[in-house]
Amino acid sequence: MAGLKLDGLRKRFGNNEILKGVDLALADGEMLVIVGASGCGKSTLLRIVAGLETPSAGRVLIDGRDVTGLDPSARDIAMVFQNYALYPHMSVFENMAYALKIRGLPRSEIRAKVDAASALLGLEALLERKPRQLSGGQRQRVAMGRAIVRAPKLFLFDEPLSNLDAKLRVQMRGEIRRLQRRLKVTSLYVTHDQVEAMTLGDRLLVMHQGVPAQLATPTEVFERPADTYVAGFIGSPAMNLLPGTLGRDGTSVRVADADVALGAWRFDRPDGHRVVLGIRPEHVVLDALGMTWPVEVVELLGSEMLVHAGRPGGASLTLKIANGAPVGDAIRVSFPAAHIHVFDEATGLRIEPALASSRVREAGSRADAGA
Amino acid sequence: MERRTLFPGRVLPALLILPQLVLTGVFFLWPAIQAIKSSLEREDAFGTSTEFVGLDNFVDLFGDPLYLAAIGRTLVFCACVTGIAMGVALGLAVLADTEIRGRAFYRTMLIWPYAVAPAMAAVLWVLMFHPQIGLVGAWLNRIGIAWDYKLDGTQAMGLVILAAAWKQVSYNFIFFLAGLQAIPKTIIEAARIDGARGVRRFRTIVLPLLMPTVYFLLVVDLVYAAFDTFATVYAVNGGGPGQSTQTLVLKVYLDGVVNANVGSSSAQSVVLMAGVIVLCALQFRFLGRKAAA
Amino acid sequence: MRRRMPPLIPHAVLILAILLFALPIWIAVAGSTQDSAAIARGEVSLVPRLSGLGVYRDVLVNGSAGAGPVWRSLLVSAAMALAIAFGKIALSLPSAYAVTFFRFPFRMTAFWLIFLTLMLPVEVRLIPTFQVMASLDLINSFTGLTIPLVASATATLLFRQTFLAVPDELVEAARMDGAGPLRFLRDILIPVSGANIAALFVILFVYGWNQYLWPLLVATDPKLDTVVISIVKMVGVDTATEWNKVMATAVLALVPPVAVVLLMQRWFVKGLTEGDK
Numbered sequence: 001m002a003g004l005k006l007d008g009l010r011k012r013f014g015n016n017e018i019l020k021g022v023d024l025a026l027a028d029g030e031m032l033v034i035v036g037a038s039g040c041g042k043s044t045l046l047r048i049v050a051g052l053e054t055p056s057a058g059r060v061l062i063d064g065r066d067v068t069g070l071d072p073s074a075r076d077i078a079m080v081f082q083n084y085a086l087y088p089h090m091s092v093f094e095n096m097a098y099a100l101k102i103r104g105l106p107r108s109e110i111r112a113k114v115d116a117a118s119a120l121l122g123l124e125a126l127l128e129r130k131p132r133q134l135s136g137g138q139r140q141r142v143a144m145g146r147a148i149v150r151a152p153k154l155f156l157f158d159e160p161l162s163n164l165d166a167k168l169r170v171q172m173r174g175e176i177r178r179l180q181r182r183l184k185v186t187s188l189y190v191t192h193d194q195v196e197a198m199t200l201g202d203r204l205l206v207m208h209q210g211v212p213a214q215l216a217t218p219t220e221v222f223e224r225p226a227d228t229y230v231a232g233f234i235g236s237p238a239m240n241l242l243p244g245t246l247g248r249d250g251t252s253v254r255v256a257d258a259d260v261a262l263g264a265w266r267f268d269r270p271d272g273h274r275v276v277l278g279i280r281p282e283h284v285v286l287d288a289l290g291m292t293w294p295v296e297v298v299e300l301l302g303s304e305m306l307v308h309a310g311r312p313g314g315a316s317l318t319l320k321i322a323n324g325a326p327v328g329d330a331i332r333v334s335f336p337a338a339h340i341h342v343f344d345e346a347t348g349l350r351i352e353p354a355l356a357s358s359r360v361r362e363a364g365s366r367a368d369a370g371a
Numbered sequence: 372m373e374r375r376t377l378f379p380g381r382v383l384p385a386l387l388i389l390p391q392l393v394l395t396g397v398f399f400l401w402p403a404i405q406a407i408k409s410s411l412e413r414e415d416a417f418g419t420s421t422e423f424v425g426l427d428n429f430v431d432l433f434g435d436p437l438y439l440a441a442i443g444r445t446l447v448f449c450a451c452v453t454g455i456a457m458g459v460a461l462g463l464a465v466l467a468d469t470e471i472r473g474r475a476f477y478r479t480m481l482i483w484p485y486a487v488a489p490a491m492a493a494v495l496w497v498l499m500f501h502p503q504i505g506l507v508g509a510w511l512n513r514i515g516i517a518w519d520y521k522l523d524g525t526q527a528m529g530l531v532i533l534a535a536a537w538k539q540v541s542y543n544f545i546f547f548l549a550g551l552q553a554i555p556k557t558i559i560e561a562a563r564i565d566g567a568r569g570v571r572r573f574r575t576i577v578l579p580l581l582m583p584t585v586y587f588l589l590v591v592d593l594v595y596a597a598f599d600t601f602a603t604v605y606a607v608n609g610g611g612p613g614q615s616t617q618t619l620v621l622k623v624y625l626d627g628v629v630n631a632n633v634g635s636s637s638a639q640s641v642v643l644m645a646g647v648i649v650l651c652a653l654q655f656r657f658l659g660r661k662a663a664a
Numbered sequence: 665m666r667r668r669m670p671p672l673i674p675h676a677v678l679i680l681a682i683l684l685f686a687l688p689i690w691i692a693v694a695g696s697t698q699d700s701a702a703i704a705r706g707e708v709s710l711v712p713r714l715s716g717l718g719v720y721r722d723v724l725v726n727g728s729a730g731a732g733p734v735w736r737s738l739l740v741s742a743a744m745a746l747a748i749a750f751g752k753i754a755l756s757l758p759s760a761y762a763v764t765f766f767r768f769p770f771r772m773t774a775f776w777l778i779f780l781t782l783m784l785p786v787e788v789r790l791i792p793t794f795q796v797m798a799s800l801d802l803i804n805s806f807t808g809l810t811i812p813l814v815a816s817a818t819a820t821l822l823f824r825q826t827f828l829a830v831p832d833e834l835v836e837a838a839r840m841d842g843a844g845p846l847r848f849l850r851d852i853l854i855p856v857s858g859a860n861i862a863a864l865f866v867i868l869f870v871y872g873w874n875q876y877l878w879p880l881l882v883a884t885d886p887k888l889d890t891v892v893i894s895i896v897k898m899v900g901v902d903t904a905t906e907w908n909k910v911m912a913t914a915v916l917a918l919v920p921p922v923a924v925v926l927l928m929q930r931w932f933v934k935g936l937t938e939g940d941k
Contacts, residue, residue: 052376052836071379073842085833089855098851099841146837374828376835377767378845384766387758388774394755394815398793399781405792463681466674473675480682482929486921488874490892494899494914495688498695504907506691509706537685549937598787602876606896620787627791628881640788647783 003028004049004154004186009058011044018044019055020210029184031177033201035191037233040207043158046190050156051075063153078147079156083163084139086131092118092142093127096149117149120179137168144176148183155180157189161196173199194234198222206230224341228348231278231341237306239278240317243345246273253277253342256315258291263337265353269344275351278341281306281320290334293317298327307331403644410637428638437614438622438639445597445618448532452596455536457588460543465573467544468551478548484541490602496534497607521608524615531607531616535600543588550584551577590654597646619643689918696720696911703907719912728909731894732886734916741873741890742920744810748872749865751814757861760823761849765835782817786878794881804885813871813878819864822935826860827853863935866928873921891917 006024010017018041026032034042047053049060051072059068067075078099086095093114100110118124121141131139140160147155160176161169177200180187191197197204198218206213206221206229214226225231231239244255250267252259255277269275293309296316305323309331310316319333342351410428412421432438467477487495500508502519511518520527554577562576578585601620604610610617610625617625619639627636695708697716702708727733762768763775786793793812794803802808830853838848854861879890889897895917898910925932 050836050840052839072836072839077840079836079840081833081837083831083833085831085837087834087837087852087856089852089858098838098843102842102847146841374764374835375832376839378765378839378848380766380845381768383845384762384768384771387762391755391759391778391815391820392774394811395778395781397796398812398815399784399789400777402789402792402796403784405795406789409792459681463678466678469674473678477678477682478933479926479929481685482933483922483926484685486870486874486925487918488876488892488921490874490876490896491914491917494895494910495692497899498907498911498914499688499691503706504703504708505706506708506710537688540685545933546937549933594785598785601787602874602892602896606876606899623787623790624877624881628794633791636791640790640792643788644783647785647788651783 003030003063004188005061005064006045006049007059007061009045009048009060010056011041011048011053012056018210019048022058022212024205024212024215026186026188029186030202031180031187031189031200032203032205033189033191033197034205034207035194035197035233036207036213038192041210042190042192042207045207046156046158046188049154049188050077050079075154076152077154077156078150078152079158080143080147080160082159084131084143086139086142086146088131091128091130092123092134092145095131095142096145099146099150113149114145117145120148121145136164137172140164140168140172141175144179148179152185155185155187157187157191159191160189161191162193169196176200194236198234204234206233208233224350225278226350228276228278228343231343231350235280237281237318237320239280239341240284241343242277242279242315242317244275244277245271246275246342247271253340256291256311256313260335260340261337262340262342262353264355265337265340266355267342267351267353269351274345276343276345276348277335278343279335279339281318283336283339284317284319284321284333285336286319286321286325286331287334288332290332292330292332294330295327309333406637406640406644408637409633410641413634424634428634429642432635432638432642440614441617441619441622444528444616448528448535448600448616448618449593449596451532452535452539452600453589453592455532456539456543456592457585459536460540460588461547463540464544464547464551465577467548474548478545481544482541484538485545487538488602489535489538489599490606492534492538493531493603493606496530496537500530522612524612527608527612527616531600531604534607535596535603538603539592539595543592546584546588547581550581554580587654590650594647594650597643597650689915692911692914692918696908696915698908700906700908703911704905716908719908720916723909723912723916727894728898728906728913729904730897730900731889731913734891734894734913736887737889737891737894738916738920740806740888741892741917743806744875744879744890745869745872745921747806747810748813748875749868751810752816752819752868753861753864755814756816756819757823757854758849760820760827761853763820764824764827765845778817778820780817781815782821786812790877790881797882802882804883804888806888808882809879809888810872813875819868822860822864823857826857830856859931860935862928862931863933866924866932867936869924870921 004024004026006022009019009022011019022045024032034045036042044053048055051067051070055068059066061067062075062077087098090098096114096117097110100113114127115124118127121144123138123141123145126134126138126142131142134142143160157176161172164172173196189200201218203215203217204221205215208229214221214230216224216226221230221234225234225239228241232241242255244253244260246252246267246269247254247259249271250269251265252261253275254260260277267275293311295307296310297308299306299308300323303323304320305325307319307321307327308316309319317333319331342353343349344351411423411425413424413427414421463477463481467474497505499505500518500520502508502512502521508518517523518526520530558576558580559572562572567576597618598620600618601624604616604618604621605624608616610621620643623636623639623643626632626639690710691708694710694712695703696719697713698709699716723733724735725733731737759778763771797803797808797812802811834852834856835848838852843851874892875890876892876896879888879893883889891913895910895913898913899905
């Protein structure tokens with residue numbers, strides 16, 4: 001049982017800086033999912049923790065011990081690879097036993113540990129098979145078994161489900177989660193799939209261009225994305241992001257020729273400040289009195305449908321509404337204030353609102369702090 | 372090309388590579404340097420002293436009509452062997468590729484000449500074309516064609532070309548068949564839907580995709596024809612009759628070993644080295660092309 | 665849709681080609697069982713005579729005019745082919761491993777030095793290599809016959825190609841499991857490359873068995889005659905060539921390399937075409 005701590009990790013390949021300073025701390029037994037588009041540095045980060053890459057700067061601490069310069073085998077970690085990386089010439093048993101054999105464990109002990117791990121994963125009947133005789137899901141399980149059998153301090157997962165078909169992926173996702181909960185091993189899980197990230201992680205780290213964009217629980221990341229990148233990346237279909245300007249003393253946003261009221265919220269920026277208004281497709285509501293948007297395409301999803309609307313000038317809007325809702329050439333919609341996100345257009349960062357009525361009190365407390 | 376994952380350490384890899392480096396140094400590089408050195412020297416008649424003569428050996432060499440004739444002969448020989456070996460192999464591979472059934476059988480039945488030594492190829496063809504005992508040779512004489520490769524230089528050349536090409540067909544066949552099978556079926560199907568048929572489909576679709584293999588085999592066959600066929604030519608007639616089948620490699624051996632003219636033989640070696648380097652450079656370009664394709 | 669060309673024609677052409685390719689061998693097989701004098705008169709038949717099979721025993725034990733007993737030269741050939749095949753694998757596997765899986769000073773220099781030997785076939789450096797062997801006192805020795813042929817770049821390049829194709833994740837998994845470089849070589853890399861090693865063995869065995877120029881030059885002692893050398897000597901005897909014995913020897917000389925190629929055909933073809941020579 002051990003925690004993991006990353007301290008100012010940087011990695012550069014030639015002139016290309018892949019990681020631009022990452023700090024991170026995982027609690028004992030926590031599962032943290034690193035998610036991001038390809039090239040964001042998530043795999044490099046994982047490989048540095050594994051010891052397969054050396055950081056240009058910074059430290060890796062496992063269980064409080066600095067392992068930055070250590071060989072992968074000396075870190076007491078296990079890794080599950082995207083393509084499983086099973087040894088093709090060894091049976092399932094031999095694959096799982098290999099690390100233990102290298103450590104010189106007695107044969108009986110190896111047998112016992114492999115048996116225990118294979119029972120956990122339902123691999124008992126497959127122990128004598130070679131990897132090529134296994135299905136994708138079974139290979140995935142063997143790869144997990146190989147990691148479990150060593151009882152490491154840290155599990156590393158490098159997109160372990162991306163080679164599986166959709167159905168199997170859902171099933172294995174659940175299994176990994178159950179297993180991790182049960183074994184309570186600190187885990188770092190890298191994926192580009194946001195659904196995996198949301199369902200698996202105790203916390204998420206969203207990476208963007210070598211920098212952590214947000215580190216928070218899945219709920220937090222979904223409900224309060226830290227910037228426009230996270231807002232657009234997490235959630236499907238992606239959040240609508242509409243450029244606009246603040247008005248009415250920070251209580252409304254002017255978007256596409258209409259004023260969107262922000263209800264009880266007030267955003268502490270001068271009027272005319274350029275912002276980006278964010279609202280998820282499922283939160284947009286049809287409203288006979290709302291703004292008018294010409295409809296471009298309607299996609300049926302079954303019980304729901306996606307409506308893509310666009311305005312001359314390029315602004316576009318996606319709605320997810322119940323199937324059968326009346327949609328003609330144009331729709332009228334409104335944005336409920338409770339679901340509106342506001343970001344600074346220049347920095348992309350989320351602007352935290354204050355309750356409009358608490359304006360005075362907040363101003364007072366700021367004055368206190370200044371005094 | 373480089374691997375992403377490496378092992379740390381410097382002593383172990385050095386120890387692992389050392390044996391091969393030592394052997395390479397002693398048996399390849401050192402002799403090659405010696406060859407260059409003696410190509411610039413000349414021994415006196417008694418072999419007691421050598422003197423540095425600069426490029427004289429090369430000047431003599433390229434002024435020698437016999438050597439120039441050998442160059443021409445070697446070029447003709449290489450071109451014929453390569454052309455026949457590749458042409459026949461490509462034709463057979465295309466035929467074997469059209470029908471899935473029997474492909475493995477044909478490959479097996481055509482693969483074995485790969486194992487035949489160049490010298491053995493000569494022996495087998497002599498047994499077939501010997502003017503008295505050979506099945507074909509004796510028959511040619513019976514029907515009134517004066518066949519004797521021991522007397523007729525052109526016939527001798529023809530025989531060594533056929534023997535050398537015969538052996539190389541199987542190697543080429545293996546590569547052409549593999550190359551044809553590597554062409555995605557969907558491309559051929561797309562061409563069929565586009566209406567390309569038969570020869571046209573082969574010329575416009577298959578052949579361009581097969582070009583990397585063609586380039587690769589071209590270089591391999593040229594190297595084979597230039598060097599490995601020493602045994603074939605030597606075993607048929609020893610370069611004769613006269614000098615009619617004396618290729619460059621044969622001349623290196625005859626001048627150096629039989630006539631003990633080390634200076635000239637070394638100069639010839641250096642010329643051949645230059646030839647191999649050119650061929651290797653070509654192969655490098657073609658292989659680069661292959662990687663890109 | 666128009667039909668493709670009828671399959672009978674390709675099959676017919678291929679079978680004809682197979683027969684033509686096999687003809688020289690068949691002449692040797694059939695001829696070996698016939699009477700030497702009849703062959704000399706040009707009356708070789710394509711039908712083997714079972715009663716003539718004794719010639720094989722005869723050449724194995726007694727040899728023929730111009731060369732010693734064939735069992736001996738077969739033994740020399742086999743020893744030479746095996747020594748070259750195993751020697752090359754033993755030499756080039758570690759060196760290919762070193763250049764692909766490590767970074768060390770002068771790595772590329774070392775690699776290019778080895779690569780350079782591709783451009784120096786034995787025919788090109790004949791006399792100086794002979795002189796080196798002479799100065800090492802290795803003329804007319806089995807060592808002299810094999811050692812200079814053991815160091816060559818082809819095997820190293822082929823192994824390097826194979827090793828480069830091994831997925832990185834496999835190496836990483838092994839490192840995570842705690843395998844050091846030698847352990848990885850033994851437990852993972854060599855077993856994984858088994859098919860390629862087998863293919864290379866075939867290529868090298870054939871290469872070793874088929875050597876002619878180098879043995880001709882460096883081993884003049886008849887005791888070191890390979891079977892290829894022996895048979896050329898037999899053919900070279902001008903008068904009273906015992907043709908049936910020559911043919912029998914030719915068949916005997918062909919059986920081992922052809923058998924190796926055919927028996928290991930699957931690996932051989934795969935290794936040959938995937939590794940590019």
